[in-house]
Amino acid sequence: MKKHLAVIALIVVFLAVFIPLASSNPDGLERVVETFGVEEHAPFWNGLMSDYAIAAIGDPYVSTLVAGVFGTFLVLLAAFLLGTAVAPTNLEVSDKQ
Amino acid sequence: MHIPDGLITNATSIATAVAMWIASLTFLAWSWKKAKATYSRSITALLAISSAFVFAAQMINFPIAFGTSGHLVGGTFLAVLLGPYAAMLSMTIVLLMQAFFFADGGILAFGMNAFNMAVIGGLSFFLIKLFTRGSTGNRCFIPSVFVASWLSVMVGALVAALEVSPAFAGGVLVTVPSMLFYHAIIGLGEGAITAVLISSIQRVQPAIMGGLTLLKEKTKL
Numbered sequence: 001m002k003k004h005l006a007v008i009a010l011i012v013v014f015l016a017v018f019i020p021l022a023s024s025n026p027d028g029l030e031r032v033v034e035t036f037g038v039e040e041h042a043p044f045w046n047g048l049m050s051d052y053a054i055a056a057i058g059d060p061y062v063s064t065l066v067a068g069v070f071g072t073f074l075v076l077l078a079a080f081l082l083g084t085a086v087a088p089t090n091l092e093v094s095d096k097q
Numbered sequence: 098m099h100i101p102d103g104l105i106t107n108a109t110s111i112a113t114a115v116a117m118w119i120a121s122l123t124f125l126a127w128s129w130k131k132a133k134a135t136y137s138r139s140i141t142a143l144l145a146i147s148s149a150f151v152f153a154a155q156m157i158n159f160p161i162a163f164g165t166s167g168h169l170v171g172g173t174f175l176a177v178l179l180g181p182y183a184a185m186l187s188m189t190i191v192l193l194m195q196a197f198f199f200a201d202g203g204i205l206a207f208g209m210n211a212f213n214m215a216v217i218g219g220l221s222f223f224l225i226k227l228f229t230r231g232s233t234g235n236r237c238f239i240p241s242v243f244v245a246s247w248l249s250v251m252v253g254a255l256v257a258a259l260e261v262s263p264a265f266a267g268g269v270l271v272t273v274p275s276m277l278f279y280h281a282i283i284g285l286g287e288g289a290i291t292a293v294l295i296s297s298i299q300r301v302q303p304a305i306m307g308g309l310t311l312l313k314e315k316t317k318l
Contacts, residue, residue, distance in 0.1 A: 007146050011153050023158040023166035028279035029098045029257065031165040036271055038264050040103030047200030052156060068156050071194060072149045078190045079148035083141030086132050086183070 008076065015068045020061055098170070098250075098257050098280070099195065099210055102203030109263035111205070117260060118208030124216045125189060132182035135312065140183055143305065147178050148187040152194065159286055167283030170253065172218015173246040174291045177225065178298070180308040185219035209260045213253040221249040226309065233306045239296050246291040247284040254280035 026034060033040065049067045057063035105114050151171035158166035171191075175184035192210050195201040202210040228241035235241075258276035262269040298305055 004142055004146060008149065011146075011150050015153050015156065018157045022156065023160040025158070025160055025164050025166040027098065027158060027166050027168065028254065028276065028283050029100065029261070031163070031279055032258075032272060032275045033104065033261075035275065036265055036267060038104070038106075038266075040101060040264075041106060043102045043200060043203060045102070045196075045200060045204050047196075048198050050200045052199050052201070064156075067199070068153060071156075071198060072153050074198065075152040075191055075194050076145050076149040078194060079187055080141060080145040082186055082190055083139065083144040086129075086136065086144075086186070087139045087141055 008072075011072055012069055015072070016065060019064050019068065098213060098254055098276075099192075099202035100206040100213075100257060100261055101200075102205045104261050104264045105203065105205050106264045110261075113260055113263060114205045114208060116208075117212050121189075121208045121211035121216060124219075125185060125211070128182040128185040128219065132180075132186060135180065135182060140179060140307070143307070144179060144183055144187055147175055148190055151175060151188065152191045154290075155191070155195070161279070161282045161286065163279075165279055167279070167286055169287055169290050170214050170218060170250060171291075172214055172253075173221045173225075173242065173249050173287070174294055176219050176222035176245075177242060177291075177295050177308050178305065180312050181219040181222035184222065184308075185215045188215035188218055209257065213257045213260075217253045217256065218249050221245040222308065222312075224248065226312065229309070231309055231312065233299065233309050238299075239292050242295050243288040243292040247288040250280050250284035250287045251277065254284075 049070070052067045052071070053060065053063045054067050057066060105111060151169075151174065154169045154171055156168070158168045160166050172184065172188055175187050179187060189211050192202060192207065192215060196204055196207055196210070224245045225238070225241045228244070229235035229238050232238070254276045255273065258272040259269060262272045265272050
């Protein structure tokens with residue numbers, strides 16, 4: 001458990017260090033879309049924190065960091081629930097063998 | 098390479114999006130069934146932490162040439178750690194949270210993104226298994242992780258290029274070469290990062306390298 005917490009802390013540190021260093025250039029697909037002048041229509045869903053930013057926080061670094069840490073824990077929780085949903089049958093299988 | 102809903106512009110796009118939803122759900126149902134049957138011990142902690150890491154890593158774009166950037170997808174990384182089935186489910190969770198909370202990748206386009214990154218990423222496992230004959234001790238292991246990572250990005254980009262082509266006046270003739278061009282470079286980043294991560298984990302925590310051995314033990318299923 002201690003090791004798990006240490007790795008989660010490392011992920012948060014990783015975000016804190018690398019968010020300011022991340023490139024804001026368009027990614028491969030965005031670049032292709034720009035190059036050929038394709039007009040995207042407005043999306044019908046803007047998400048709750050579009051572009052990994054929280055509107056209420058003015059500082060862009062803090063805003064992205066908070067959104068990133070929130071997302072990290074969200075995925076952690078969702079994947080944990082997925083893992084426990086997958087697990088029970090496994091244990092039964094290994095008991096039978 | 099997250100496809101936004103904004104690129105689903107006409108009837109052909111919509112039909113493609115629906116078809117990819119069906120294709121991805123089919124693969125996910127298969128991987129769910131296989132995950133339940135295959136894993137002999139709980140992978141919950143590893144699944145949760147590696148998924149969270151992949152989410153964080155996908156936020157950090159690295160610059161490549163020509164004013165363009167890319168980021169780790171992490172499909173092959175998850176496939177090595179978790180095996181192909183849990184990797185597909187794990188990546189789907191990451192993509193789902195990105196689409197719903199951060200509008201990174203569309204909702205209608207979710208089937209496309211799940212296929213390009215989760216399904217193809219998970220399937221890259223079998224390439225590594227083939228190259229290494231299922232042994233992480235094989236000296237081809239890390240090189241094959243590099244190659245599989247690069248290929249997973251290239252195949253994902255190729256399928257993405259086909260999927261978004263209805264939105265482009267030039268169709269596949271412009272999307273395929275240009276997507277493959279940028280992702281050939283982005284894929285090198287994917288391969289290098291994944292190879293470094295996996296070889297570090299192998300050195301520090303060799304017991305974690307369950308994905309490959311896990312599958313070998315259970316080949317009867």
